[in-house]
Amino acid sequence: MNQLPPAAALPGPATVSSRPLRVIVGLSGASGAAIGLRVLERLAASGRVETHLVVSRAAERTLAAEVGPDALARALALANVHHDHCDIGASIASGSFPVAGMIVAPCSMHTLCAIAYGQLGNLLVRAADVQLKERRRLVLIARESPLHLGHLRAMAQVTEYGAIVAPPVPAFYLRPPDIAAIIDQIALRAIGLLGLGLDEIAPLAWQGEMETDLAATAGE
Structure with missing residues (x-):
């Protein structure tokens, strides 16, 4: 769990264009900290996104426990801007500060x-x-299992408000070779849900191989 794919291909925050897309990335204290780190890596590598990072105190502990002390x-280092978790006067606390969306x-x-109950x-x-x-996109990579009724009601409520609840479910049909590939797929899927049009970091898509296999074996 401590190893992500090689960082050499995923540099620190690139110099973005004069009119960058701004994306807020929030890391909270649930298990799966490597997913948030991978989202930052992928957005940084695109060179087209200005990332604003918020990390909760619990997330700091989870990052150290699951990914490593560094x-x-x-x-x-990957984020263009880091906001303190307690700074409710930060730019991203205002709707007048334009961003393309947020991933937690x-x-x-x-x-x-x-979020559900204000x-x-x-x-x-x-x-x-x-x-x-x-009315901007908010993607919540909700991590808990099993879920009790209060969890489910809160998930329904934020969905009614317009959020996208996306549990970190692996795309097993892509046959990921290791946990790093699973983390990457979930991160790419989360970025894709923002609808930024970043084709260079689009999530892997199902190409219908199963349909071909079924057609080839029909009648057997």
């Missing part, structure tokens, strides 16, 4: 429920709430 430093990866049930006590939740009120 994981937080890696995340901060991973999104703990604590954070998801706070408990805006920190910048991560406030920024997510801003996406909803401004």
Whole structure:
């Protein structure tokens, strides 16, 4: 779990264009911290996105436990702008600050429920709430299992508000060779859900091989 694909092909924050796409990336304290780190790596490598990072205190601990002691430093180095989790006066706390959307990866049930019920006590939740009120895309990589009824109701509520709840489910049909490939696929899928038009980092798509296999074996 501590190893992601080689970082050599995924550099730090590139110099983005004069009119970059801005994306907020939030990391909360659920398991799956490597997904958020991979989202940052992929967006940085595109060279077309200005990333604004918010990391909760719990996420700092999870990054260290699941990815390694240097994981937080890696995340901060990848982001173009880092906002303190407690800074509710940051630029991304206002709807007047234009961004293309936000990904929370991973999104703990604590954070998801706070978004669902308007408990805006920190910048991560406030920024997510801003996406909803401004009718921008908010992708929540919700991490918990099993789910009780309160979790499900909160997930339904944020969906009604306009958020996209996307649990980190592997695309097994792509036959990922290792956990790094699974992390990459989930990260790419999350980015794809923002609809940014970044074809160079588009998620892998199903090409219908199964249909071909079924047609070849029909009648056997």
